[in-house]
Amino acid sequence: MEKGLVRRLxxxxxxxxxxxxNDLEASVSKEILQVLHRQVTAIARKYNEPVPVVSDSIVSSAAWGIAYCLLGPSRLLDVYPEFKDRTEEAEMELLLRESGETxxxxxxxxxxxxxxxxxxCHPEVRGLRNQARLAAATPARGLHRNHAIPLRG
Known part of the structure; x- marks a missing residue:
């Protein structure tokens, strides 16, 4: 039942x-469904909640991650402006992931x-990921070995 519920959601x-x-390759959709099932089961056990209670929020976030990756943020916002908050959430999660803060x-x-x-994966998303990686790898100006040094103007 749990796997069927996760798939339907x-x-x-x-x-x-x-x-x-079926917009995803078969192996990818299978892997995503397995990850979702494990995540839903783990969270339900951890918080002693019924699977249907925790499923929707986890699957909803996963669906937004998928939509963000496949469609890209510009298309999501152009076609579905009512989902601006969810699109921004997905983008923030990408940036946090690339900075190692998730x-x-x-x-x-x-x-x-x-x-x-x-x-x-949409090229726009790959580009954002690459920008985030570059930003995370570039030390902040004025910092040297975790010590602040004066900035020269």
Missing amino acids: LCNHLASVSLAL AENNIYQKIYTILLDSPQ
């Missing part, structure tokens, strides 16, 4: 942005791990 959430599970069990991180390097 994912299909419904993806449909809200005109996507379907929790290990974060569902966005798991979805991005699967999709970011896939050919299905």
Whole structure:
């Protein structure tokens, strides 16, 4: 029942942005469903909550991570401006992931791990990821070995 519930919820959430599970390669959709099932089960056990109670929020976030990766933020905002908050949330999670500041069990991180390097990932998302990686790797001006030094103007 749990796997069927997770699959149904994912299909419904993806449909809200005109996507379907079969828009993903079969191996990718299978991997995502496995990750979702494990995440839902782990959270339900950890908080002693029924699976249906925790499923929707986890699957909803996963669907937004998928939509963000496949469609890109510009298309999501152009076509679905009512989902601006969810699009910004997905983008913030990408930036946090690339700066190393996201929790290990974060569902966005798991979805991005699967999709970011896939050919299905939108070029705009890959570009944002690369910019975030570059920013994370570039030391802040005025800092040297974790010590502040005066900036010269």
